[in-house]
Amino acid sequence: MTSALRRLAPLLMVPALLLSSCASGDDGGAGDDADGTGGGASGDGQNQDQQERDQQEQDEQERREAFAAREAALAGPGDQHRDAAAAAVAELSIDEQAGQVLVGEYGGTDASGMAGLIEELHLAGAIVMGDNVPRGEDGADLDALAGELDTLHQAAVSRDWPAVVAVDQEGGLVTRVGHPLTEWPAPMAYGAARLGALDGQHSDEAPEEAPDEAAEEAAVAGHDALAALGHRAMGEDLAELGFTMDFAPNADVTLGAEDVAIGSRSFGADPQLVADLALAGLRGLAEGGLAGSAKHFPGHGGVTEDSHLTLPVQPAELSELEDHDWAPFQQVIEAGAPMIMMGHLDVPALEAGVPSSLSPAAYERLREMGHDGVIVTDALNMAAVVDQAGPAEAPVRALETGADLLLMPSDVRTAHAAIVDAVESGRLEEDRLTEAAERVVALMLWQQDLAAGELDAGPGVALPEVLQGLEEEVEQDGGGYADLPSITGEDAGEDAGEDTGDGAAEVAAAVARHAVTLVAGQCEADVLQGPVTVVGGQEQDRARLESALQAAGHQLGAGGTVIGLVAPGAPPSQGADVVVALDRPEPLRLHPAETQVALYGRGEESFTALVEVLAGAPAPGALPTPVGEHEVGHSVC
Template sequence: MTPEEKAGQVLLPFFKGNQVEAHAALIQRLHLAGSIIMGDNVPRDPRGKVDVAAMGAVNQRLRQAATADGRPWPGIIGVDQEGGAVARLGAPLTEWPVPMSYGAAGSEDLTRQAGKALAAELLPLGFDLDFAPDTDVTIGPKDPTIGARSMSADPAVAAAQGVAFSRGMLDAGILPTVKHFPGHGSVTTDSHLNLPVQPASIDELRVRDWKPFQAAVAAGLPVVMTGHIAVPALEPGVPASLSAPSYAALRNLGFQGVAVTDALNMGAVEKQYPAGAAAVKALAAGADLLLMPEDVEQAHAAILQALAAGSLPAARLDDAARRVATMMMWHARTAAPAGTPGAGAPAGSGAALSAKVSAAAVTVLSGPCHGPLVPGSVRVQGGGPGDRERFEAAAARAGLAVGSGPVVNLIGFGGTPGAGDIAVALDAPWPLQDSNAPIKLALYGRNDTAFDALAAVLAGKATAPGKLPAAVGPYPAGTGCTP
């Protein structure tokens, strides 16, 4: 490969809106690895839902551009599809509850099935890599960024569930990405805005934050994302995504796959390393794939300039490009090509499994474990846009009337406990610690099937088998009804 081709092979850019042809031309001209699809790139039908055929056509065009230089391996078409709040692709694809559901449900088999089902719907649309699952270990209410994206506050559980979900994705033919090394669940600043600092020692990181990554390495998973988190014990003041000691720590866990940065246009990096500097610094430090530089042309030019000046060793660029190419060659041999007719599963095919996950996860912190929790009618308050409507529809399906009776208070992300007879946390369960409601439930989702699970428990048609995957105030991890 030429230096220009190698520099392109390590860059995975984004684009604005529907500028597909311009982006395809850029991918072809700069020999880029492929592209990530963000929410504003997703074609919509007149009802605002994902236009599945159009999405497939966009991805096919971008994949063609990535291989126009004759490379024999496929381009990368990636997306952020974790389930819950982080899902670029909504209906008619299956809507999944938040990933903390898997920790609450406690079944690695169910988690693997869910990973497979989620990924199987991405394959026909032309995706081959998903920036999921999030294997961060959350510390609870002081974690402002990850929260319910974490599967558990228990490192061993987060590790086992993360590996199970990733294996399911690989079963379906999609490359998973475990993230965000060295651990974003235990810092108190949002890296989208500013640079978080991780004060823990290396020994502390090994027994908490690094356990899921060690498990991912042992399982042979192909991609690890590095986060924009400064770890003074490794290199003070420098985001791990741009820090050579941080990449060395990851490699010392035995990782031989592709190390991808978190998005380089995020505040934690862009404020400190503008105009292509972040791409060069991350690559020189040990990154193999540079995600979403603010200006990919600038980043490409900066890599070539650093290479010519000798500040970026040629061997480091060779190593990074080789890792990315090797992964995609391996993927092409072990999975049906993205977009292959008949491969994967149709949009929406995971709905029954999504319902099963929510039903297995719903957790009673306080209140009865058996029988109806409400009479035949309830009132509802709280929630965000659409939450009440979804609850009311689910209540009707469960045979509950809405308009009188005890108050069900829906609490979303960042919501206040409020008044009510029954408090229901829709995302992370932390708000329940301040609720005075006699009955407290954690739902871990706000999709239709999650509300169906809630309504079934309220009506006494189902029990709540979930266990808290993290402590909530006076309620320790593991709180829940016994079978």
């Protein structure tokens, strides 16, 4: 791995490292006699021991303060940003404030028309979808894309804060800018890797003793660091192109096979797992210089319909929602989040028959949970909202009920005019519009400082001196890094100071390798017997797997192992010896085969990891969501 990313690993593990170092040094004199005299130790010896303990406490306090400063920098706008935003918005007209709460969309790959609207209507900015990405012979034309994003930025140069240049880039199925940018496994891969580590997937033998609390914290932190590293690397790639905001990660807890909209976009079915990884994802994006957004409150993973097509109903009681679907959002909010996305769900426990994005009760609940940053709506052109309100009514209702940033209204010009009319007519209080505009401007002032390295954390900001050396200290005390050689550099095959290769691709490969889950079959068995035939999936999936097989020395052709690739909605594979779920793992229950593998990705790194496992390498991951009779945490290995 590149030296820069290797140095980042301990930075992202600081909370557990602090915990581990405290635990390792907390015996406070375990070898002393009961009377505290230390078996007759001299007074000078006792004074020296006390001095050492005092110094340890001082060092620990300095570390905690340094970490708290980094956390505050990554969590969102500070007082300085809010004060500056209030002053800036006070100078804006109603027309300009109305623009600052809107993010528009555009058609085609030419952003000049959208730039004109940003300048004319004073819009916060624009979102870039897949159809807006220029394409070349080898995928996305990144140079052309960067030029178009610069056009959007130039439309906002007259103000002191940058434009919102946003994207939905989660990894897996929701990838707007693909190859040659690094292609990431689905978010669920992080959940599979983390659960695999906690279940002892990396050990050839079961441990003789259960790990102590500090070791368990270190194992968890290792794979939270994997998620943070992945999101940082993804964020850095996007920031280099000119993006300032990424609507990720998902804090939705999937309910499994009946979850038709989120699936592998979720980290998993366990609320605590999702909470920890969502926070790691947010922090990683911030370290990369982007404003992230936990989504989709009040929890799209817990419903059985898709809000793109209809208004899903979440019938759960309030107590159940608090303990399950809302738990990740609560944890993220308590830690500090720059932005939360409000989804389009009908939640009778809050307000029956009304999309949460238009419901005062939903926004009030988020504020009661402690979130004081931006609340952005999910796209306002989705059927769940369009069926209830038109292009003029939806943005006004969302704003007056508590939204701060209105994403993708059906017609941004109509939405802007409707907001101005609502204020001038007295329907919408001017203070509500001002409040929303201040939050958006504060967010972008923070992102600007973050990306420029002006805060206590972010791109290019060095680890504070008081935290340097903590990695070695904890490793000496046995904390470890949950067997992540690909992250710590132990198997990188390079000198410590050498910076080689594509760091983002290497992290993506680590995610893929640690996520692969053997759901059925024999652990560490070579199942690639004779020529290999690949069936199912899409043409690109088959081509990539065949390429990975050939690169590993396997022959293609009939008469040997048949590998069936499965994607959501695909018919069951007939006669496959090995069935591989490429995205979400739940379809495996419909595909009986002696060997079943959950892959959680379609990138080249995922197929390379798959070939290694099918040839006998360990499968480190564990299921982050139920698959048929298999529960969360299941793995054959």
